[in-house]
Amino acid sequence: MTTSGAGPQTIRDIGEFGLISQVTRRLELPPAVSVGPGDDGAVFLVNGSSVTSVDMLVENVHFRRSWSSAADVGHKSVAVNVADLEAMGASPVAMVIGFGAPPDLPVSWVKEFMTGVREEADLAGVALVGGDMTGARDITVCVTVIGETGGRTPVLRSGAEPGQVVAVKGRLGWAAAGLAALGRGFRSPRAAVDSQRTPKVPYGAGKEAALAGATAMIDVSDGLLADLGHIADASEVGIALDSERFDVADPVRAVATAINKDPLGFVLTGGEDHALAATFAPDDVPDDWQVVGRVVDPDPDEGPCVLVDGRHWEGDPGWTHFSAL
Amino acid sequence: MTTSGAGPQTIRDIGEFGLISQVTRRLELPPAVSVGPGDDGAVFLVNGSSVTSVDMLVENVHFRRSWSSAADVGHKSVAVNVADLEAMGASPVAMVIGFGAPPDLPVSWVKEFMTGVREEADLAGVALVGGDMTGARDITVCVTVIGETGGRTPVLRSGAEPGQVVAVKGRLGWAAAGLAALGRGFRSPRAAVDSQRTPKVPYGAGKEAALAGATAMIDVSDGLLADLGHIADASEVGIALDSERFDVADPVRAVATAINKDPLGFVLTGGEDHALAATFAPDDVPDDWQVVGRVVDPDPDEGPCVLVDGRHWEGDPGWTHFSAL
CATH class of the missing domain: 3.30.1330.10 (PurM-like, N-terminal domain)
Known part of the structure; x- marks a missing residue:
């Protein structure tokens, strides 16, 4: 034109x-x-x-x-x-x-x-x-x-309780891997780069989780650890993740290998994928959600926090907007 | 701090x-x-x-x-x-x-x-x-x-019919007069300058008009003639304004006099005051609204348009955002 x-x-x-x-x-x-x-x-x-x-x-x-x-x-x-x-x-x-x-x-x-x-x-x-x-x-x-809401009770960040499990649905680490690739001048792996350009939100999964009895939920915009931290704070609980429970997707692994980074870092701290993370009673988790950890009592010394395999994650804790400028 | x-x-x-x-x-x-x-x-x-x-x-x-x-x-x-x-x-x-x-x-x-x-x-x-x-x-x-809506029927731009009257509530021309003053380095008249900084919206008047039976309504953001033009277009009617019906407020007159302009220009084409303009059956106009004209049949040649004392207004027709950059 x-x-x-x-x-x-x-x-x-x-x-x-x-x-x-x-x-x-x-x-x-x-x-x-x-x-x-x-x-x-x-x-x-x-x-x-x-x-x-x-x-x-x-x-x-x-x-x-x-x-x-x-x-x-x-x-x-x-x-x-x-x-x-x-x-x-x-x-x-x-x-x-x-x-x-x-x-x-x-x-x-x-x-x-x-x-x-x-x-x-x-x-x-x-x-x-x-x-x-x-x-x-x-x-x-x-x-x-x-x-x-369609008459359903809204799922807040504050409803997680010890004894429940943490489950996720959607992509984790793809957008961050795509950003890392783009930042180094690459246009591939295409699936990761496309995820950075347009997140693939699991539409309908939020309603599905609510109907299944999700007790707390958040979308992963700032990184899984950062966003689960919001649930931990609002619910006054601890969250214990098990790194072996995570599926690391091929495009994420490919980028991590190419730039010599731990792929789990993308999965745990990468933002902008807008997957959903929620807590459920153990028997309530919908079939196609991936259980990745448990809700536990807050640490007596530290209070609410998110641990991976029993330890604080020592990588990048997430991403804040203003520092981007 | x-x-x-x-x-x-x-x-x-x-x-x-x-x-x-x-x-x-x-x-x-x-x-x-x-x-x-x-x-x-x-x-x-x-x-x-x-x-x-x-x-x-x-x-x-x-x-x-x-x-x-x-x-x-x-x-x-x-x-x-x-x-x-x-x-x-x-x-x-x-x-x-x-x-x-x-x-x-x-x-x-x-x-x-x-x-x-x-x-x-x-x-x-x-x-x-x-x-x-x-x-x-x-x-x-x-x-x-x-x-x-509280169960009321929303008042659209498209409901005006010939035989009805046009009425306004709120300030007209104040913000434009204030802008003219500020643009020339003045900080007064204070009331006009303040109107430019913060419009004085007649809160509650919209609901009042709806309850009284307003048939079409708009808020004056781009100037009365331009915004009544939207009602004329959407309703496929003509609008005939009577310049003698307008109260020109003192701060508007003061700015117009100081810079040698027609104060009616501010009233008819000044934007950003966010007064309300509505059409009513003649007997339905709420007490504190000012009748300023009539809804008439669209002109057979020109179609829907807004006339002032039977003529097209020859001043500035309004204000568009992108030209401001």
């Missing part, structure tokens, strides 16, 4: 209203949504309590245009946010997007981004119902998803 | 989790909210259908740190968004904030911002239930409010 000899058509060329009209065209809305984009607000029905979460993704902090396609960024923006609702045992219903971008951004980038948003929204079962667009120096995406 | 000789404490100094813990401390939650900040998602009840809207505010596009205090930006972030729910006739319930900022931003700025957010949230009757913080080159605030 180019204008005659003047380079690609940009946001500045068509203006805010033109862009909104282009990206909201042909938006299909489910029956729960009675008013979609185009009015002051969107209107929809939720079943049970409402559950909501917000995530902001910023260019060069959460993604790079040279590493991720616009569609990748669209997929990721939806996935990271719906994962939070999955971690509450909720089902997503409606989603709004705040979008900031420089005026010289090609319209084609925005369209491809929206294609990724729609594809991931379809996978996740959520409807895009509205948004806001504005100028910004860096591409900035802020997604808020509103979901429903 | 300074550390010894090293300048003010910054976000980088205390980290993401430290900052979140500081700003969510002492957050009071109403009974409708069962889970607030600190878990993967917030949980709350809405009465009737859910209504939601999102707005993104970016430093140097929507505000300048040299013109607005952090508290002003906090107030404005909430106000502009709740105004959209008011314009649907809905009542706000819960709010989440995505917040991006450079790591060298003083923590004191964030705390003052949050004070403004909380004060405006109290005015608007909405609870802050969650958020996300990240690094960004410019301060970026993305607010999503979720409200409830």
